[in-house]
Amino acid sequence: MPDSLPPPTPGEELIKRIAVRVREARKSRGLPRRVLSELSGVSPRYLAQLEAGEGNISVILLQRVAGALDLKIDALLAENMPLDRDAERMAQVFSKASPDIQQQVRALLFAHSQTELRAGRICLIGLRGAGKSTLGKLAGEVLGLPFIELNKEIEAALDMPIAEVLALYGQEGYRELEAEALERVSATHDRMILAAAGGIVAEKTTYVRLLQRFHTIWLHTSPAEYMQRVRAQGDERPMEGNPAAMTQLKTLLDTRTPLYERADSQVNTSNRPVKASLKDLLRIIEKRRFLDVLDG
Incomplete structure (x- = not known):
């Protein structure tokens, strides 16, 4: 033979x-x-x-x-x-083609599989003080992914701090800039961890695009901890000269909670050390296979 x-x-x-x-x-x-x-x-x-x-x-x-x-x-x-x-x-x-056109094409091509379109992209949402910046940066280091804060993307594009952006463009103009920044990072990063400002969920069109292109995780804590963490960052504005600040915060949280609940997952950081919350976040990412490109 x-x-x-x-x-x-x-x-x-x-x-x-x-x-x-x-x-x-x-x-x-x-x-x-x-x-x-x-x-x-x-x-x-x-x-x-x-x-x-x-x-x-x-x-x-x-x-x-x-x-x-x-x-x-x-x-x-x-x-x-x-x-x-x-x-x-x-x-x-x-x-x-421009990044905007490329993203529209991607959305059409991946329309049959939102999971495939979002694979590798994670966005942390929630009110200020929930831990998005801290946990996003740490998770990015562990997973070897770039960590981007959408507000910093806006600041870099305009070469001015967010406070000046809001003063110059107003809330409506800021929302337009936020939508443009989301388009840019979506077009230039296939794998990343993004932290979005708390109010992004209130802009319907932008939030829908975010949900389509990212696996979203809602980070949240108690109203008292929100306030405590913001003040610990050196920002006294939430309380200064405003005794009704806590009531306003609770009202804002009640209003936005149904929007935040549209996220794919959530992590409660209340009374949790950073390491414990990070472990919770990484466990969800692994369990839900947010970084995998799935077949079918």
Whole structure:
């Protein structure tokens, strides 16, 4: 009984893949080999050998063949790359489109699977003082993910602190800037942990986009701890000259709780040390597989 043939080497597999793709691309375009030869400057004999998977071809010649087929050379080399001309053109148009258009295309393509669209992206929501900045930064370090605060993204874009942004643009203008910042981070980060301002849930359109593009986790605590943590950060504004501040905080929390409850998960940080809350957060991320790209 003859010995079995050894498995093909990676180089042999690449040559065969190139052969199949060149042959299929040429035929799909209705180009005789003679015409492809004239367009590419590669001899018909060399093209015949290429399509038969015989011998090697230089990168320069392969680049000529790809160009004659109206393809990028990547389409002939990559393990998974569509050779359809329309698909190739769409890829080129997509690469040149604005971040907003790219995000709209992504949303349409992933409409069948919101889980796949959100995979790798996590957003922490909740009132100020819930622990979004602290836990988001620590979780990012543990998981090896970039941590971004949406307010800091706005500050960087305008080169001014949020207080000045609010004073200059007002609440309505700030919400528009917040929506634009969300679009930017969504378009530029496939994997990340984001901390959003507490009021983002009150802007319906922006919140819907956030829920579509991120796995959301609501961090919350008791009204007393909200107030205590904000003051511990050196901000006396919640209490200064306002004896009704606690009542207002409770009212705000009651109003926003139904919106926060739309999040995928939640972590109660009340009376919990930072390490314990971080452990709770990481457990949810792992259990719910928020960083996984799921099949199906």
